Amino acid sequence: MTDHIVLEGVTRRFGAHTALDSVSLRLPAGSICGLLGRNGAGKTTLLSLIAGQDLPSEGTVRVNGHSPFEHAATLAGINLVRDNQRYPDDFDVRNVLSIAPSFLPHWDAELAEQLVAGFRVPRGRSIKKFSRGQLSAVAIILGVASRAPLTLMDEPYLGLDVNARRYFHEVLVRDVAEHPRTVILSTHHVEESESLFDRVLIVDEGRVLLDAGIEDIPDLAFAVSGRDDVIRDLTADLDVLRLQTVPGLASATVRGRADTEFIARAEAAGARILPVSVADLVTAYGTERTPEEARA
Numbered sequence: 001m002t003d004h005i006v007l008e009g010v011t012r013r014f015g016a017h018t019a020l021d022s023v024s025l026r027l028p029a030g031s032i033c034g035l036l037g038r039n040g041a042g043k044t045t046l047l048s049l050i051a052g053q054d055l056p057s058e059g060t061v062r063v064n065g066h067s068p069f070e071h072a073a074t075l076a077g078i079n080l081v082r083d084n085q086r087y088p089d090d091f092d093v094r095n096v097l098s099i100a101p102s103f104l105p106h107w108d109a110e111l112a113e114q115l116v117a118g119f120r121v122p123r124g125r126s127i128k129k130f131s132r133g134q135l136s137a138v139a140i141i142l143g144v145a146s147r148a149p150l151t152l153m154d155e156p157y158l159g160l161d162v163n164a165r166r167y168f169h170e171v172l173v174r175d176v177a178e179h180p181r182t183v184i185l186s187t188h189h190v191e192e193s194e195s196l197f198d199r200v201l202i203v204d205e206g207r208v209l210l211d212a213g214i215e216d217i218p219d220l221a222f223a224v225s226g227r228d229d230v231i232r233d234l235t236a237d238l239d240v241l242r243l244q245t246v247p248g249l250a251s252a253t254v255r256g257r258a259d260t261e262f263i264a265r266a267e268a269a270g271a272r273i274l275p276v277s278v279a280d281l282v283t284a285y286g287t288e289r290t291p292e293e294a295r296a
């Protein structure tokens with residue numbers, strides 16, 4: 001399959017600050033990809049470049065083989081919704097829904113109406129008066145009902161209550177299954193949303209630390225927990241991404257897969273081996289230190 005998105009050696013500097021540093025990645029079409037990482041990691045910068053709303057300082061960005069920047073045919077297939085989406089002062093939701101098809105060629109008006117009802121968005125009230133969660137719901141409606149072949153959503157959850165977040169997940173999964181497209185969703189709500197993803201990208205300090213299919217996660221890392229001295233001993237020669245301790249006990253997130261010999265040693269020493277979640281990996285990579293630092 002041709003890769004939908006290809007970045008090669010992409011660096012984006014803002015003055016002296018390097019927001020993205022030599023990023024290379026390939027994303028296949030048709031996935032829901034979680035773009036994860038700590039504050040300031042470079043997620044919004046990456047989405048802006050993929051959406052053709054910004055240019056890299058170095059390197060190339062390709063969407064369907066084209067640089068998206070000022071390439072009308074490519075841009076027509078991309079929709080980036082931001083957490084701080086702006087609307088004209090006098091707009092209500094009806095105005096948004098009526099102009100959306102003019103800039104979103106794959107817009108589905110019926111789906112948009114369903115989502116307005118599902119999120120209980122007030123139709124006749126000025127958007128200027130919306131709560132933070134209602135603003136997020138409008139941005140999500142613009143993202144999902146756009147059915148853009150490449151839909152990018154930058155932290156769409158701000159202020160959304162738990163019912164609205166669940167509703168969003170159900171609608172997104174169902175609609176993407178019925179109308180396949182590529183979705184990249186940047187979020188800090190990792191635990192809640194990880195079941196959506198079939199791919200994850202973890203960025204930190206402008207670098208991609210992980211670019212993997214969800215099925216590959218068990219091969220990437222595991223956790224082992226038990227008595228502090230036992231865990232330190234068991235992991236002495238391993239690549240420890242994160243070590244958490246409470247008096248007498250420790251839990252290590254270790255890069256790679258636990259082999260049969262390690263499992264036997266761990267079991268004999270009374271330690272437990274557990275799979276890692278995407279949230280564990282984000283935390284581990286976001287706090288990554290050298291094994292010596294992790295053990296200190």
Ligand SMILES: Nc1ncnc2c1ncn2[C@@H]1O[C@H](COP(=O)(O)OP(=O)(O)OP(=O)(O)O)[C@@H](O)[C@H]1O
Pocket residue numbers: 014015017018019037038039040041042043044045046
């Ligand atoms: N226009 C700009 N000028 C200067 N620095 C910028 C600019 N845009 C982004 N940055 C810096 O680049 C880094 C990456 O920012 P970015 O917004 O991509 O992070 P993020 O991962 O989306 O963060 P968050 O999760 O907090 O939204 C940050 O340190 C930010 O301060």
